[in-house]
Amino acid sequence: MKASILIDTPENELLEMLSTEKDKIAKMKMSHEVSPLENPKLITSTRKV
Numbered sequence: 001m002k003a004s005i006l007i008d009t010p011e012n013e014l015l016e017m018l019s020t021e022k023d024k025i026a027k028m029k030m031s032h033e034v035s036p037l038e039n040p041k042l043i044t045s046t047r048k049v
Helices: 003-008 013-033 040-047
Strands: none
Touching: 013 040
């Protein structure tokens, strides 16, 4: 995500986006533990974004 978008976004929306992304990563990790993902690098790339 571009810095200019993050600067213009209100703090409450940023916190909501952060919690959504954390939930998404947790679900990806859990599904990877149960059955391997096609591309395990998705977890790493999602975390870096």
